[in-house]
Amino acid sequence: MKPAPFTYHRPARIEDAVGLLAELAPQDGRVLAGGQSLVPIMAFRLARPAHLVDINAVTGLDRLEAREGTLRIGALVRHARFHRPVVDGPLGALLAAVVRHIAHYPIRQRGTFCGSLAHADPAAEWGVVTATLDGELVAVSARGERRLAGRDFFRGAMETALLPDELLAEARLPILAEGTRFGFAEFSRRAGDYALAMALAVLRVDGGMIAEPRIGLGSAETAPRRIAPAEAVLRGQAPSEALFRAAGAAAAAAINPMIDPETDAQYRRELVSAMVFRALTQACTASAGA
């Protein structure tokens, strides 16, 4: 349970961090941010990086600001920052609702939003948020800056479009318009454990009809994504229990479910259906989402 030896680097500027990554990524160098996923897998020796580039001392990466219609989340913004709404309106409320599902209180003091995206566990809540809201990712390397759409970022379990020498410097989420409603539901066997399925619903209700529905799933497939067939069921329809069940069924049918010895495909589909139903019910009840 002790990590294998590594060489430790602690740059103070982002230029130095990406310079180190350019040099060390080919020698199995990795970024260390919050460390709440990387350190455990190092303790198990599932990961044995030769170099760690610790970005915790890099100035400016803890920036969190709303600008030009997006919330910009720097690489060192920790989960706990979202315990209270970080922006007015639905987005701040959504992030504050979702963050409560991430691991446990002490883990949330260290773990980071961007680190969660870069780690790309299929059961990561922020991945679902980023995919559902069509967020944008800013990757920085010694070669320059690259912007990636959320839908192109997640490639599979623990796989992203990031290159080994790139630092995920910032995630950008669109500020949601007033009146946008949301609901989030996940199922896990123990409090704070990895969820077996989760769903995020984001929508507006105009003249009694659902508009611009977004349904995103996590822990269902190897990567989080929006489920267009479930959104199609909802678009232009009046909210109802029957409609939410139909959307859940559409989502369950649309996925290529992850399978493990305790969770077969049918169980995963049923969980997905139930989570979509719960998320939509939350989104459309008066108290939620506004």
Add this chain to the structure above:
Amino acid sequence: MSGPVDVTLTVNGRSYALRLEPRRTLLDAIREECGLTGTHMGCEHGVCGACTVIVDGDPVRACLMFAVQAEGTLIRTVEGLAERGVLTAVQRAFIAHHGVQCGFCTPGFLMLATGILEREPDIGEEALIDALSSNLCRCTGYQNIVAAVKAALAEMREARK
């Protein structure tokens, strides 16, 4: 390259000049280098919370930080709670409500509860129980732990009036 490095840790107000490998966790350093064995070692991968300490005001898992990362921070362990033998409200409440059972998880729970109550003195009951679910008690005596922390919270609120 990956050999020992110099690290200075500040634990409970005292400075410790250490020389250790970067792969040593803060938990390793606190127990084996500083000799403060009140912080317990459980799972060593962030699940159990027995090693919870407070770093710059945040309750964190000492097994999920490398000791080199804690340079320049203020670290508090269970040994730093009581002052001149006078127990804190949280410690007294654990005794009064039998929150200490076999005692293995107790230091972690004390630091978790202390961190939460200092950070969030207005925390609600549901959020408090959720936060206390961060740590494991294998005696499964959670009811007494929850009762103790609620009593400490009530005492701290009374003192603020």
